Amino acid sequence: MRHVETVDVTELAPACPLLDCLRDWRGFAVLDAASEARATDRWLKLENQPDAQWEWSGGIPAVAIPPIGCYFLRDIEISGSGYLFSGERFVRERTHTSDVAMNRLNENYPGNPLDHPRGHRVTVDEPLLMITGAGNPTYGHWILDFLPRLMIAQQLLGPVLLELPILLPSDTPPWVPRMLEAYCGVGPDRLRFYSEQDDAILCRRLCLPSFGHNGSYSMHSIVRDFYGGLADTIQITRKRRICLSRASFSDGRVFAARETFERIAQSRGFDIVRPEELGFAQQAALYRSASCIVGEAGSGLHGSVFSELGTVVASVGFNWVQAHVSGAFDQRFIYLERLQAVREANQGLQAFTATDADLVSLFDEIDRIQV
Known part of the structure; x- marks a missing residue:
C-alpha cells in the first residue's frame, strides 16, 4: 500500500472576505460560521442477538460543524470521480467522500489515476465549480453531499454563480442533470463533462463549496432549511x-x-x-x-x-x-x-x-x- 501525500483544503484557502476571494481567486469565503449540530434523539432497534428485544437506545451527541462557504483555489488538477490534486498532493476535505477517494489512491483501486496516468491533459483558464466526488453515481450522495454544496454556492455567490460552469465526470448518471434543474434551477447548458478514465483537468481557478455537514453526516441547519424550503412548496x-x-x-x-x-x-x-x-x-x-x-x-x-x-x-x-x-x-x-x-x-x-x-x-x- 502506498502513502499519498495530502494537503488539507483549509491550508490552501485561508478565510477572507468574498470580494477578496473573487478578486484574487484565493481563500475561503464564509456563508455561515461554525456551529454545533444539536444532539439527536434515541432510535428504536432490534439488535442482532438471539435474545434481543426492541428497545430505545443510541442517539448522536451534539457535534461541531465547521464554517460553511466556498473555497477559491488555483491550479487544481481533477481526474477520476473527483480526485483533487494541488501539485503532487491530494487535496483532503475531511469528509467521508474525500476520505474514500484518498483510500482509493492508497490502494490498487480500478481507475486510480496514480496507477493509470491520464493520457489527455487539459488546462482550463475559465473559473469552474466542482461539487461532486467519490460516490458520484449514487443517489444518496447527491441528496446529502452534492446538492447541498451547489445550494451553498448559490446562496453565497448569487448572480456570480451563473458565470461558473459545473464540472462533472462522464460517469455521472443521466438523472443528475434533471435533478439539478428540478431542485436547483441549473440547466444542462451549465454542465461540462470530462472523462474520468482519460482526462486530467488542470483548473486554473476552481470554486469548491464546502459540505453541508461535519464530514460524518451531522447536518448543518442550512441543509434542513434547503430541503424544507423545497418541501414547503408541495401540496x-x-x-x-x-x-x-x-x-x-x-x-x-x-x-x-x-x-x-x-x-x-x-x-x-x-x-x-x-x-x-x-x-x-x-x-x-x-x-x-x-x-x-x-x-x-x-x-x-x-x-x-x-x-x-x-x-x-x-x-x-x-x-x-x-x-x-x-x-x-x-x-x-x-x-x-x-x-x-x-x-x-x-x-x-x-x-x-x-x-x-x-x-x-x-x-x-x-x-x-x-x-
Missing part, C-alpha cells in the same frame, strides 16, 4: 405509508426475504413504491406525503429529507447515515439489525435475510409508535 392532499422496493436494483446486494417483506408491508397498509421511476418533483411529493417510510438500508431512505418532522423512518438493516439524517430532520428512526447472512460477496456486498417473525415485529413496532 399534499393525503398522508400515506410507503415501502421502498429495491426489486429493480442489481447492485449485488440480495435481500432473500424481499417478497415476504413487501407482502407484509402491503397487508399493513403500505404502498409499494419505486421512487426511481418518478420524476424529481414527484419523488419529493412522494416523500412529503409519507407518514412512515420503510425499506432496506440504502440511499433511497435519504429521500426523507423532504418528509415532515415526526415521520417514522424504518430500515431493514442499520444505516448510520440515515440515523444522522432522521436526527437532523426530527424524524423517528427504527431499524431491524437482526439479519442472517446467506452468503458473502465481493466488496463487502452480501445476500441476507430476516425471519418472518422479525419482519412482522418490525411492522408491529411501527404501528405502535405511530399511534
